[in-house]
Amino acid sequence: MTVLMDTDSWLRAAGGGLLIGLAAALMIIFNGRIAGVSGALGGLLLDPVPGERRWRSLFLGGMVLGALLLTTAVTSLPPAQLQTGWLGMAAAGLIVGYGTRMGSGCTSGHGVCGIARLSPRSIVATLTFMAFGVATVFVIRHLSGAAA
Amino acid sequence: MKIALVALLAGLLFGAGLALGGMTNPAKVVAFLDVGGRWDPSLAFVMGSALLVTFPVFAWVRRAGRPLLAERFQLPTKRDLDPQLLAGAALFGIGWGIAGLCPGPAIANLAAGSPEVLLFVVAMVAGMWLRDRTAAITG
Numbered sequence: 001m002t003v004l005m006d007t008d009s010w011l012r013a014a015g016g017g018l019l020i021g022l023a024a025a026l027m028i029i030f031n032g033r034i035a036g037v038s039g040a041l042g043g044l045l046l047d048p049v050p051g052e053r054r055w056r057s058l059f060l061g062g063m064v065l066g067a068l069l070l071t072t073a074v075t076s077l078p079p080a081q082l083q084t085g086w087l088g089m090a091a092a093g094l095i096v097g098y099g100t101r102m103g104s105g106c107t108s109g110h111g112v113c114g115i116a117r118l119s120p121r122s123i124v125a126t127l128t129f130m131a132f133g134v135a136t137v138f139v140i141r142h143l144s145g146a147a148a
Numbered sequence: 149m150k151i152a153l154v155a156l157l158a159g160l161l162f163g164a165g166l167a168l169g170g171m172t173n174p175a176k177v178v179a180f181l182d183v184g185g186r187w188d189p190s191l192a193f194v195m196g197s198a199l200l201v202t203f204p205v206f207a208w209v210r211r212a213g214r215p216l217l218a219e220r221f222q223l224p225t226k227r228d229l230d231p232q233l234l235a236g237a238a239l240f241g242i243g244w245g246i247a248g249l250c251p252g253p254a255i256a257n258l259a260a261g262s263p264e265v266l267l268f269v270v271a272m273v274a275g276m277w278l279r280d281r282t283a284a285i286t287g
Contacts, residue, residue: 004179004188009170013193016169020194021201023162028205030154032215032222035162037252042276055155060255062159067172067256070164077167080257081175082264083248093254093268095243097275100251102286103236104224107250108162110237111195116202117209117223124229125237130181132241137181140245 012077024112031055036109037063038100046101103129151217163256169194172257174248181245232287 024035037060043049044056071077084092100106103125105114110129114122170176171194179188214220226233244250249257249268257265 001184002186004186004190006188006190009176009188009190010193013169013190014197016165016167016171017194017197017199018201019161019165019168021165021198021205023158023160023165024198024202025205026154026158026161028209028215028221030215030217031151032218032220033155034223035158037162037250037255038276041251041255041273045273046276046280054152058152058156059159059162062156063163063166063252063256064259066160066163066165067167068163068259069160070167071259074168077170078173078176080173080260080262080265082262083174083178084246086264086267088246089264089268090271092243092247092249093271094275094278095239095246096249096251096254096268097272097277098279099236099239099241099243099275100272101236101276101279102232102283103238103240104226104233106240106252107195107244108252112198112202113206114224116199116206118206119224121224121226121229121233125233128234128237129241129244132238133181133245134183136242136245137178138184141178141182141185 020108020112024108024116027059028113034109034113035059036105036113038097038106039104039109042097042101099129154217162252163259165194165198166253166256167259171250171253172260177248177250177253178245181248235286 027033027035040056040059110122110125115126166172170191180191209221247268254269
């Protein structure tokens, strides 16, 4: 194991985390809602509750716009590098959608909000998806013989 | 109206934070998960500093009677560690490891206009739909 030490990306990560924390804080303090992305997306498209449509679309649309504005403003960010091809993206998307719907949340709802709520379900879910993420990367990179 | 504006502002901050933090770059996410190889732990700081904000906020939520704009806090009500939680989180982790994208960064990444990311998001919605269709079988 080699640990990469890169001060710039550590600082950006900490700054990005603060913005994410602030977003989650606004949602719960003002709107009484968990800022969970898989929940907002699944709720918008699969549980059509009339009064919930607007905030969910604005939250998700705001995310796209916020990322666009940030990457336009901070040009020093490395461009996104995809890690798999069309088939991998389709399969991974399908599994992520199925899993987050089944497991009631993802990195935002369980990881950022649920852990802060001290929810045992969210703590267990976060440890589980982290562990399976690590194991999957290990298998793909170090066991399967695919390109490292 | 105010609730909608807060949601928009929160979305803007969330998307900007994901992009700034490096979460929208699948190479960065996979390097974070590559504990057995060249491990890049920087993304731990994203969750760490987000929690630095959300911990005191949710401590306030436990004491506060209601949110500032809505009638009540809408918090998850399930308490038990059921098999669905564990299986769902495990599946999610596998997909996360394959593509280096979780739902938030995938949505935020639509900004970059990559057709592969769009495919990921469409497949993700299909996966959620499939879960609802098969819930009667798998529990």
